[in-house]
Amino acid sequence: MMKLEAIIQPSRFESVKDALREVGIEGMTVTEVRGHGRQKGHTEVYRGREYTVDLLPKLKLEMVLPDKLVNTVVDTILKTAKTGKIGDGKIFLSRVEEAIRIRNEERGENAL
Amino acid sequence: MWKQRAYNLGASNCLVPGKDWQANRGRLVQAGRAVVISYAAERKENMKHMVWKCCLLFAMVHAAVPLHARQTPAAAPSSQSAPSATQASNSTNEKLAQLDQRVTAAQSSADNAWMLVSAALVLMMTGPGLALFYGGLVRRKNTLAIMMQSFMLMGVITVMWALVGYSLCFGGNGPVIGGFEHAFLRGVGAEPNADYAGTIPQMTFMVYQLMFAIITPALITGATAERMKFSGTVLFLILWFLVVYAPLAHMVWGKGGLLNASLGGRFPTLDFAGGTVVHISSGVSALVCALYLGKRTGFPKQPMPPHSLVLSFIGACLLWVGWFGFNAGSALASSPLASSAFVATHFAAAAAALSWSAAEWIKNGRASALGAISGAVAGLVAITPAAGFVAPMPALLIGFVAGVVCYWMVTRVKAIFGYDDALDAFGVHGAGGTIGALLTGVFASQVVNPIFGPGKAVGGSDGHWGQVGNQFVGVLIAWGFALVGTLVLLKVVDLITGLRVTEDQEIEGLDITQHGEEAYNLES
Numbered sequence: 001m002m003k004l005e006a007i008i009q010p011s012r013f014e015s016v017k018d019a020l021r022e023v024g025i026e027g028m029t030v031t032e033v034r035g036h037g038r039q040k041g042h043t044e045v046y047r048g049r050e051y052t053v054d055l056l057p058k059l060k061l062e063m064v065l066p067d068k069l070v071n072t073v074v075d076t077i078l079k080t081a082k083t084g085k086i087g088d089g090k091i092f093l094s095r096v097e098e099a100i101r102i103r104n105e106e107r108g109e110n111a112l
Numbered sequence: 113m114w115k116q117r118a119y120n121l122g123a124s125n126c127l128v129p130g131k132d133w134q135a136n137r138g139r140l141v142q143a144g145r146a147v148v149i150s151y152a153a154e155r156k157e158n159m160k161h162m163v164w165k166c167c168l169l170f171a172m173v174h175a176a177v178p179l180h181a182r183q184t185p186a187a188a189p190s191s192q193s194a195p196s197a198t199q200a201s202n203s204t205n206e207k208l209a210q211l212d213q214r215v216t217a218a219q220s221s222a223d224n225a226w227m228l229v230s231a232a233l234v235l236m237m238t239g240p241g242l243a244l245f246y247g248g249l250v251r252r253k254n255t256l257a258i259m260m261q262s263f264m265l266m267g268v269i270t271v272m273w274a275l276v277g278y279s280l281c282f283g284g285n286g287p288v289i290g291g292f293e294h295a296f297l298r299g300v301g302a303e304p305n306a307d308y309a310g311t312i313p314q315m316t317f318m319v320y321q322l323m324f325a326i327i328t329p330a331l332i333t334g335a336t337a338e339r340m341k342f343s344g345t346v347l348f349l350i351l352w353f354l355v356v357y358a359p360l361a362h363m364v365w366g367k368g369g370l371l372n373a374s375l376g377g378r379f380p381t382l383d384f385a386g387g388t389v390v391h392i393s394s395g396v397s398a399l400v401c402a403l404y405l406g407k408r409t410g411f412p413k414q415p416m417p418p419h420s421l422v423l424s425f426i427g428a429c430l431l432w433v434g435w436f437g438f439n440a441g442s443a444l445a446s447s448p449l450a451s452s453a454f455v456a457t458h459f460a461a462a463a464a465a466l467s468w469s470a471a472e473w474i475k476n477g478r479a480s481a482l483g484a485i486s487g488a489v490a491g492l493v494a495i496t497p498a499a500g501f502v503a504p505m506p507a508l509l510i511g512f513v514a515g516v517v518c519y520w521m522v523t524r525v526k527a528i529f530g531y532d533d534a535l536d537a538f539g540v541h542g543a544g545g546t547i548g549a550l551l552t553g554v555f556a557s558q559v560v561n562p563i564f565g566p567g568k569a570v571g572g573s574d575g576h577w578g579q580v581g582n583q584f585v586g587v588l589i590a591w592g593f594a595l596v597g598t599l600v601l602l603k604v605v606d607l608i609t610g611l612r613v614t615e616d617q618e619i620e621g622l623d624i625t626q627h628g629e630e631a632y633n634l635e636s
Binding site: 044045046047048049051052 | 412415417418476478480482483486519522523524526527536
């Protein structure tokens with residue numbers, strides 16, 4: 001099992017979600033986050049006072065995947081979340097030792 | 113009060129179209145009651161004509177009847193003609209008297225309807241107008257606190273007004289402050305007060321003026337926002353209303369006031385709806401407050417952007433609409449002068465919204481929503497003293513100038529001096545009010561409002577450049593009064609309740625620390 005975290009542009013979210021559903025992903029957790037990498041922020045001006053806004057709104061997708069699906073999902077996200085500009089985000093993968101469904105205590109990939 | 117004078121001109125114009133009216137007009141407007149006397153004399157004259165005409169008609173009918181009815185020799189003997197004529201003239205008299213009463217009642221109803229609507233519009237400027245405008249400009253943690261300050265003034269100033277405020281502003285005829293003759297609203301009822309508004313119940317005039325007294329101190333809270341204690345704010349603004357607002361309102365609008373333009377002032381200052389009384393007084397006091405309180409913690413390094421320009425946007429639009437009651441209502445009648453003031457108000461707001469946006473566009477490459485609404489408010493402020501004196505084209509010009517100057521005040525001047533006028537009460541109201549008051553002296557026109565008598569030049573564009581000097585004196589006195597009064601009161605209130613919240617409270621926010629609640633409970 002692998003945990004996938006993807007930080008993406010909010011504007012790409014609908015396309016990513018639809019594409020993931022097509023490849024058989026049934027669950028995900030989405031959080032509204034703020035942050036920045038190499039992308040610079042922008043300035044806002046209120047009555048002559050300039051504010052630099054360097055933390056930009058992004059969406060974070062989290063899902064735990066059975067090993068056989070990992071490559072498909074990564075490809076799908078790369079394809080649909082890309083705009084080609086700085087600020088498109090990143091994907092992080094990490095190993096997961098165990099998954100437990102709270103309702104019936106199923107374990108392992110069956111719980112996903 | 114010039115407002116009354118302007119009204120009288122309108123009233124006598126419709127009701128007394130006699131030839132000698134033009135000649136009498138100057139005298140008529142000097143004393144409101146003279147209108148009534150002269151009007152009565154004119155009516156007697158009219159009645160004499162009517163009686164005479166009736167007699168003539170009667171005689172002609174009599175001459176015709178015998179020819180027509182020879183076969184009925186019992187036709188009216190000529191001896192009956194005199195008593196019949198008397199009867200006829202008596203009934204004509206009665207009818208005329210009734211008619212007269214009805215005309216007066218109809219006019220009073222029309223004026224009263226407009227003035228009650230205007231009073232409501234002006235209250236709408238404070239809550240929700242100003243409360244939303246300021247509420248959106250502060251950070252989220254101070255939203256309720258700033259709205260509460262406006263709302264609280266709707267309460268306390270109303271009570272103060274009923275007890276002594278109205279009397280201090282509009283009772284008596286001293287040069288600086290009124291008296292106590294209307295304290296507890298004694299003698300304020302259905303009868304009009306001929307000195308100020310001769311066709312509406314004094315009760316209406318009183319409540320209309322009250323709404324001005326509410327919004328003026330509320331404007332100051334823009335400068336003290338996000339750091340002043342609630343207790344200190346309320347105490348300071350009550351005292352400010354008594355010590356600064358009441359004398360200024362009396363000086364400019366009250367009978368015998370030092371700056372009154374039509375009721376015996378030494379320096380006749382033109383102020384249609386409160387450029388000096390409302391905007392200079394509050395704007396300059398706001399500056400003193402900002403300097404005395406000091407900067408907000410973290411200003412100017414820490415970003416403090418407005419938390420919701422949507423609220424501010426709605427607030428500004430409500431202010432714009434409410435301002436029609438503020439300015440056009442200041443004609444104190446549903447008169448052509450009200451229409452003129454209405455148009456001037458609207459035009460200035462539009463021009464200033466455009467000029468502020470244009471200035472921003474040139475400077476930053478973009479026109480912002482906050483800029484456009486701030487510009488509109490600046491234009492409304494600047495046209496306030498001028499509304500009932502200037503034609504539409506000068507109104508556009510005044511708005512245009514105000515938009516650019518106020519933009520420069522809040523962006524450049526504030527940055528150069530470094531004072532923390534949090535929501536720009538001084539930059540918009542102090543600066544806009546001053547420009548408006550001075551430009552009123554330049555553009556006031558006797559065609560719009562012959563306040564100094566028929567055919568007499570009013571402002572500089574009429575050729576009476578001395579008026580600009582009068583306006584300057586008015587502005588200086590208003591500035592001086594606001595500066596000194598505010599400084600003294602701040603010292604006093606600082607000793608009694610204290611003015612500033614602690615740094616911890618400021619960081620936590622005034623909503624929680626001053627009122628124990630939050631504007632946005634996202635988890636509920």
